[in-house]
Amino acid sequence: MSNVYEKIGLKRVINAAGKMTALGVSTIHPKTANALVEGASAYVEIERLYEVAGKKMAQLINAPDACIVNSASAGLAMATSALICKDDIALAEILPVHLSSISKREVILLKGQNVNYGAPVSTMIQLGGGIVVEVGYANKSTSMHIESAVNENTLAIYFIQSHHCVIKNMVTVDEVIGVGKKFGVPVIVDAASESDLSLYIDKGADMAIYSGAKAICGPTSGLVACSNSDYARYLRNQFKGIGRAMKVGKESIMGLLKAVEVYLDGEIITVVDRKELDEFALKLNELQGLTCSISADAQGRPIYRVKVIVDQAVFGISASDLVLRLHKNDPMIAVRDHYANVGSIEIDPRGFNTKDEMWEICDAIRKIQGEING
Ligand SMILES: *Cc1c(COP(=O)(O)O)cnc(C)c1O
Numbered sequence: 076m077s078n079v080y081e082k083i084g085l086k087r088v089i090n091a092a093g094k095m096t097a098l099g100v101s102t103i104h105p106k107t108a109n110a111l112v113e114g115a116s117a118y119v120e121i122e123r124l125y126e127v128a129g130k131k132m133a134q135l136i137n138a139p140d141a142c143i144v145n146s147a148s149a150g151l152a153m154a155t156s157a158l159i160c161k162d163d164i165a166l167a168e169i170l171p172v173h174l175s176s177i178s179k180r181e182v183i184l185l186k187g188q189n190v191n192y193g194a195p196v197s198t199m200i201q202l203g204g205g206i207v208v209e210v211g212y213a214n215k216s217t218s219m220h221i222e223s224a225v226n227e228n229t230l231a232i233y234f235i236q237s238h239h240c241v242i243k244n245m246v247t248v249d250e251v252i253g254v255g256k257k258f259g260v261p262v263i264v265d266a267a268s269e270s271d272l273s274l275y276i277d278k279g280a281d282m283a284i285y286s287g288a289k290a291i292c293g294p295t296s297g298l299v300a301c302s303n304s305d306y307a308r309y310l311r312n313q314f315k316g317i318g319r320a321m322k323v324g325k326e327s328i329m330g331l332l333k334a335v336e337v338y339l340d341g342e343i344i345t346v347v348d349r350k351e352l353d354e355f356a357l358k359l360n361e362l363q364g365l366t367c368s369i370s371a372d373a374q375g376r377p378i379y380r381v382k383v384i385v386d387q388a389v390f391g392i393s394a395s396d397l398v399l400r401l402h403k404n405d406p407m408i409a410v411r412d413h414y415a416n417v418g419s420i421e422i423d424p425r426g427f428n429t430k431d432e433m434w435e436i437c438d439a440i441r442k443i444q445g446e447i448n449g
Pocket residue numbers: 096145146147148149192235236237239265267268285286287296297
């Protein structure tokens with residue numbers, strides 16, 4: 076049976092890569108699907124919905140308030156413009172033309188965190204009217220680097236919590252929050268793909284931004300957890316300005332609320348359990364030139380993957396070439412390739428829709444090896 080994408084002529088995708096925007100991030104729980112349809116099927120006072128849904132979200136994640144947005148990227152842009160405009164709705168309406176006369180819009184960003192997650196963090200901050208002030212070095216930063224950059228034009232400090240960032244020798248989120256408190260500057264945490272929805276507000280961050288479709292497995296959407304209701308209101312004000320270009324639909328709001336409920340109830344399960352993952356690793360290990368083991372997530376999230384070290388001399392092709400061949404396969408097989416250039420790939424089980432998909436990967440790799448060895 077083919078899915079809607081195959082019906083319009085696209086290849087089926089087996090996702091062993093994780094929550095990747097390039098592959099459609101995640102798939103939703105049937106309860107979330109229902110909430111999306113129900114949300115789309117009725118009228119509602121949108122302005123009240125934004126407020127009420129934000130408060131309901133806040134209750135779910137144990138934050139003082141929250142604002143639902145259409146992506147974590149929108150959250151990054153809108154958090155910036157919200158801090159510039161606050162309750163000045165007339166300013167929010169015309170922010171882009173007025174920017175040059177506003178000086179308090181410097182946003183401090185660690186150099187090692189100025190990453191491209193598919194789009195650059197700095198572009199989102201600039202879209203919201205921020206002037207990015209990079210501090211520290213690509214491979215090292217301390218609180219001192221942030222402190223020396225704070226001045227009367229500092230709007231906020233952003234902290235990007237992500238595997239995309241340099242982690243070694245970097246100031247911690249706690250230290251950054253400490254600096255923010257010391258100077259009275261808001262600290263915004265980009266926790267787009269993080270799984271703990273209350274951690275950063277609990278730690279003292281002013282706002283924490285999450286992507287709806289990553290850990291939460293919700294619809295395309297985002298949420299900004301807020302340490303007080305002023306921030307949530309400033310964010311909602313932005314829907315009368317640049318936020319309109321990032322409008323979040325009523326169905327996405329209802330879908331995300333349900334998705335968070337389902338997520339917090341622990342109802343999202345990967346279709347393969349740890350034992351089956353072990354069996355898969357053993358099976359793959361039988362192939363000449365592959366060494367397989369279970370690896371824990373480098374960021375400490377509760378995720379287990381199969382790490383496959385490819386010995387090019389024995390297997391016949393390099394890890395990078397194996398990635399390319401799996402891509403060209405029909406169905407397309409996408410694996411984690413962060414370390415392909417140094418000889419290994421990872422199979423991430425979170426994106427499998429059936430157990431069969433995992434075994435199809437084994438068959439495809441065996442077939443590729445057969446082809447190479449003629
Ligand atoms: C994915 C990601 C984003 C963007 O999330 P979207 O909801 O896709 O806009 C922002 N920051 C980081 C660190 C990310 O990993």
